[in-house]
Amino acid sequence: MPEGNRCGVLLVNTGTPTEPTPRAVRRYLARFLSDPRIAPMNRLGWWFVLHLFILPKRARASAEKYRAIWTAEGSPFDVAHRKIESGLQRTFDDEGLNVMVRCAMSYGEPTVLDGVRALKDAGCERLVVLPLYPQSAHSTTGAVSDGVERALRKARWNVPCDFVDNYHDDPTYIRAIAASIEHAGFQLDADDKVLFSFHSIPLADIEAGDTYELQTGASSLAVAGELGIDRNRWTIGYQCRFDKGREWLSPFTRDVLARWAEAGVGRVFFVCPNFAVDCLETLYDIEHELKPHYFDCLRKAGRTPDARSFLYVPCLDRSRAHLKVLADVLHPYLKEVRHG
Template sequence: MQAPDRCGVIIANTGTPKEPTPSAVRSYLRRFLMDRRIAPMNRLAWWFILQAGILPKRGRVSAEKYQSIWTDEGSPFTIAHEKLAARLGEVFAQEGSDTLVRCAMSYGVPTIRSVVRELKEAGCTRLVVLPLYPQSALSTTGSVSDSVERALKKEHWDVSCDFLDNYHDNPTYARAIAASVRHAGFDPDSDDKLLFSYHSIPLTDIEAGDTYELQAGASSLLVAGELGLERTRWTIGYQCRFDKGRDWLSPYTTEVLSRWAEADVGRVFFVCPGFSVDCLETLYDIDYELKPFYYDKIREAGRVPTGDEFVYVPCLDRSKAHVKVLADVLQPYREGGC
């Protein structure tokens, strides 16, 4: 009798340093910033710039930021992915599916190669890779694809592999984001404003064919539709530019916040649909940079902030709603044998 298929599912993301120390952060950033999809110039020239100028300073500064969000268990980003993988595996097991779910990181641990090896040794006959970037980009989803391809070659594993490019228009995903906005206190029948903030990307990537901007717009439209919002109630901004030497996708989130502070629009709900799990860019940047920035702009406009003008909507993270989203996204591939 032929053995039943065993499916291996990898949920992949960028990763974090092993610990919040300058040396660990430098090691992580070196891997990240030397990725050919990230490096902004000739690799040799870029390597010297990194070693001499960027890593010494950024390693120290970023380590301080990571220390402010680190928990007793470790990186909140890594922990959330481990719990997501475990809960997703439990869902599949309850359905009687022989599916192993693991998380892997492009630049952190566990590495994509180590997880590919683990699933191969576990006897998986099929592989499904789901990058946890709802909106795909050359610099994110593309990097995961590169890593998986390299890992399969190095492990000499000729296995059937489905790679999910994005899930930006998945209805379950849109409903989950809309529900999280409502849960944060957003009132569709009030004057509350909703700001969708996505990670920015270089304009050169868009010129090279990246459809990230279109996907971000489509996701925002779907969520706004779920909330029943008119177009005047919401907008899109982009955060987290890496450098100022290139043109990046805009409008920048800070520009939107500046306009809204000047116009006195009322409560602003800030949601990041492109971040599946809370990370440094949300846990630190929003509380320590963007929220204080907005309140400073309110003061510059001649008003005194009351403290409730800015409301952050957390990522789906390790929630049951997120597990449901990922299970739904994977459903067509599970029906194929998982």
């Protein structure tokens, strides 16, 4: 590629409603739950079930959850992505790279098509797409690939495109996750344990060739190695099942917490390595559902929980460590785009 040509970098994540109201949440969920990668069922039958039964109830319940985590700046998910976009842009500008960075959402705003059009209009002559899922899955990274292909067709942009499938074993990412656990107070010489909790996926996807389970295991093992802890100090759980009509990858996080409460382990450091940015599943579900569940299990086991019994390790989010991770993952694709 000739020196000086601009490259567009598109960071894509799942998305969030535009506001914490039933109407906005319903609009967002309708887009999310209509994706065949999320709900691979009979399309016509699913449409009626979704719009007549699921959305009316789920939109109201989810809106209450979103209101609990909303901030004066708006959705914490959107705020973080704006900070990541501007921070990564500054990083590449300081490095003399002729790169334009845009964030987009598979089901929220700005859309993938918005991002593609912005990069095309800016004169980018090459595109690098980085889904913000360290571990790839058919239902996440695959959905991004589908969306980018549709957006490029609609934008009528025939551009060379590199797609970063995953970065589950990237050394900078592994070090950053380990450092975040240490920063949260994890002590090597104590009885502290680490629960790596990942989003679950249907077992049918794994049987169809999805390597997500292998990647979650490899990431966890690498982070544990970076921390210097033995296998009996950490385990893996899976959360956020979409429905109960299919079999999902387990062990489930709730079951792991119940087992640990019964066994009487030390402090639990709860980390979600496949969430690049804190979202409803971390900001609400962990604080309001999984943590109380663990405390209830402790009490049933005759133990008294305290504030240090369960410690959530925030996602890398908008931190400088996260910007370094993303920059290092992208650098191999940006070798020929220095300003002339």
